[in-house]
Each structure stands twice: as C-alpha cells, then as structure tokens.
Amino acid sequence: MRNFWVGLIVFVVIILCTWLQLNIFNAIPLFGVKANVGIVLVVALGILTGKTVGVTVGIIYGIFFDILNGKSFGMYTLLFFVVGYFCGKINRGFSKENKSSIIMITAITTIIFETICYLMLCIIYRYDFVFLDMVWKIILETIYNVIISSILFKAFVFLSEIINKGKRSYYLL
Template sequence: MKHFIFIAVIIIFGLLQTTILNYINIFNVKPDLLLISVIIASLNFQPVWAISLSIFAGILKDIFSGNAFGMHTLLFFVWSFLIIKLSRKISFDSDYIKLALLSIVVILNNIITRLIFLFLGNFISLGLFLRITFIESLYTALIFPLVLKFAKTRLIGE
C-alpha cells in the first residue's frame, strides 16, 4: 500500500515542480523534488520497488522537462542502483548522512546533466553552470529535511 501512496507522492512532486515551484524559485532555480523522491525510495523500499519508483520519477521528469527524453530516467535509475548498493555497505541512519548523500547526488546529477547538454550542443557558461549547481544543491538540501520528515511520518512509518 505504501508503494502506491509513494507513486501518488511522486506525481504530486512532479506537478509541484512544474507549477507552484515556478513561483518560488531562486534565480530561476528550483529544488529537485523528484530527485529527493528517488533518494528516499532508494533508502526505504525494497530494491525492485525503489528502482521502479525511481524510473517512474525519471519518466515524469523527462515528460515535464521537455529535454532529451530518457536522460532523467536513466540517471534516476543509476542513482537508485548506486544508493541501494552503497546502503548495503554504509549505514544511512542519520539524517545528516542522508543530507550529505543528497547534496553529493544533486551536484553529480547537475554535472552529468550539463555534460550531456554540452555534448548535445547546448552550451552553458561556466559561471551560470556553477550558480545553478550551487543554488539548486542548496535549495534542494534545504527542502530535503521537510520532505524526509513528511516521508517518515506519513509514508515510511519510522
């Protein structure tokens, strides 16, 4: 049952990211709620469900973003797979460790996304890239504790 509720949460996050968050952005940068959902799913659900939910979140982000279709689906799958593998070796019990993991994943996701765009011919200046990466990482990290608390109390049951 929790899996289906989390699917609804992913859909809501996708809609929020494309609607309401457009009005509360900082320098045209929004937090990545769908990437947060990938991390929460990867740390709290069985691997098959976590990867399925991550792929679903990636498909939604690809649909809503209008960029190269499949890019986020592939990246979210990879992040989910790597987080699941890493969680078998490292304990992610502390919220601070989860926050550090989120920050690293957001930064790496931005770097890889921008490199893909560069190879596709969409040049972005280094200064703009660094600003977007820093602000998005910070903004997403600030939103993460709220989403994590909601997930723990309503979805995961910790």
C-alpha cells in the first residue's frame, strides 16, 4: 500500500514537472533557449534513489516529452531512459546531501543528452548541422538546468527520502 502511494507521488511529480516545463520554462527562455526540467528530475531522482526509480521516471517523463514535443515517438523516451539508468547506476557512489556533485552531473548529462539529441535529429530529419548554434544552445541550456537543479535540490532530496522509505518498507515486507 505504501509503495502505491510512493508511486503515485512520483507520478504526480512527473506531471508537475511536465506542467512546469510547458507553462513556465517554455515561457521564460534564456536568450531563446528553454530549460529541460526532465533532465534535472531524472538525474536527481536517479542519483538519489537508484536505478529502478531512475529508469521508471526516465521512461514515463520521456513518453510525456515525446507525446508533447517530439516529431516522432520514442527518441526522448530512449534518451531519458538511458539518463535514468546511468544516473541510477552511480547512485551508490554519491552522498545524498552532496549538492555540487548532483549539479555537476546535471550539467554533464545536459551536454551529452542535447548533443546526442541534436545529432540524432540531424541524421533522422536531415537538419542542417550548425555547430556554433548547437554549442551556444547547449551551453545556455546547461546553465539554465544547473540553476533549476540548485533551486529544486532540496525538493528532490525530500522526495527521494519518501521514495527510499517506501522502498525499505517494501524490502522488509
């Protein structure tokens, strides 16, 4: 039962982040570049709670992102899944209260995520590859994501504590 509530809370958080992305961060771009709250969410929850939650959140958020933004279905789901998986894998090596490491991983993930994303779109949809534009947008998005990550850090720590408590009770049962 407790697991159900934890799942529900996580789902609500994903919906909330999607809403924030569409209505707040889309409306306040940084020099025309939008933040990606999904990366911040998946990285934070992956690192703070582990592989299972990281992957689950990655897939669900990716599906929402694909439905609402993508030209084709699946690309973002795959990318968010990979982010959730790798961040969940490095979960054990991190202190839960280490804000700077989570911010640093968010920055690195944003750079890798957006580079792969742009290259995939260039290959699939024959985009004109504009290197400088890609670099400029990725730098700005990384800065934006880092700011959001540092603002929402406490909230993610609180959420991860709820999830971890739920997980412990599940293992005890």
